[in-house]
């Protein structure tokens with residue numbers, strides 16, 4: 216398993232940085248140090264709705280001894296008024312409005328009678344009170360974000376505040392998902408005898424989107440070698456990565472393996488893991504687009520995505536670490552595991568003061584999707600362990616946790 220992951224990660228390169236509008240960059244990795252072109256705040260402004268004053272004029276002001284000042288003007292946010300606060304006067308001011316010349320402090324409206332011609336003020340503000348100073352948050356020329364930061368709402372906030380409309384970020388990988396199999400039908404259509412709904416292309420499309428990719432779910436191609444090759448060739452123009460499912464084991468119609476083996480650029484190793492033994496990985500076309508040919512069994516396809524494809528997607532996006540977070544926990548159930556294979560057992564895990572606990576859900580069969588839908592973790596059983604007893608310490612891959 217580790218060898219196969221090494222082959223995969225050795226082959227996949229981070230996508231080149233791309234100039235992105237801010238909202239497209241949410242969730243992406245920043246590829247530049249961002250230096251602010253302006254100071255924040257950009258100018259001295261009021262932190263309160265109230266009156267811009269000279270604090271010295273209000274010495275001794277109190278509830279019993281309010282001081283009355285003439286109001287010589289009004290400034291709203293976004294307005295620049297050529298008003299000067301001279302000694303013994305004040306200006307009505309709103310939160311965010313630029314401080315008028317001459318004023319050194321702001322009295323909140325709650326300390327006053329709210330007058331418009333004259334105002335009675337019943338408390339003296341400390342000098343500089345409720346004034347937000349230019350540059351106290353960010354100085355022009357200061358670095359506000361480091362390259363390699365993952366852009367979330369808090370980072371987008373500062374980018375917008377310093378006036379950036381676009382940033383250089385690693386783009387979302389474009390992932391093409393194809394499922395193969397003559398027995399497959401689209402959900403919503405009518406099933407004939409021996410037919411099943413294509414769940415894999417949906418599972419993998421959902422998982423790739425959750426991992427941050429832009430997904431093109433091509434859907435079903437039957438087991439015709441030419442149609443499979445034509446579909447893959449057609450899709451390459453819009454793919455940074457291709458995922459197929461089905462047709463990679465030993466059956467008479469396992470044509471994915473058959474046609475891609477001929478190309479010589481895709482290998483089909485048997486990986487010592489369960490589920491997910493038959494794997495295929497390589498590159499397609501002039502641009503050497505990475506392709507994963509995952510096994511058709513639905514749980515095998517999903518587990519293979521988690522342990523091989525998701526790390527590759529994260530590498531394309533430049534997001535470390537590549538692998539899911541693993542934690543230690545207690546297995547509440549006992550079960551057998553095959554010798555020589557790393558087994559991934561579907562489990563429902565929860566954490567409490569005593570740490571992580573996990574119960575197995577559903578059976579071990581690679582076709583059992585009911586149990587998979589109730590799981591949120593995989594118990595990882597090492598190759599040399601053949602029995603897990605209830606109460607044993609195990610490693611858990613947490614499937615819903617942000618990698619971190």
Ligand SMILES: Nc1nc2c(c(=O)[nH]1)N[C@H]1C(S)=C(S)[C@@H](COP(=O)(O)OP(=O)(O)OC[C@H]3O[C@@H](n4cnc5c(N)ncnc54)[C@H](O)[C@@H]3O)O[C@H]1N2
Nearest residue numbers: 394396413414415416461462463464465469510511512515
């Ligand atoms: N003689 C052997 N038979 C099998 C072996 C083996 O080593 N020797 N390996 C088994 C293992 S392990 C797996 S995993 C599967 C892998 O099979 P393929 O990748 O060739 O996939 P298919 O044969 O096309 O399908 C397997 C199974 O999965 C169902 N399937 C396929 N695609 C979908 C889909 N899109 N949505 C839902 N279900 C899907 C398909 O109907 C089959 O039941 O091979 C074992 N056999």
Ligand code: MOO
Nearest residue numbers: 490491492515581
């Ligand atoms: O790998 Mo198969 O994936 O054991 O069902």
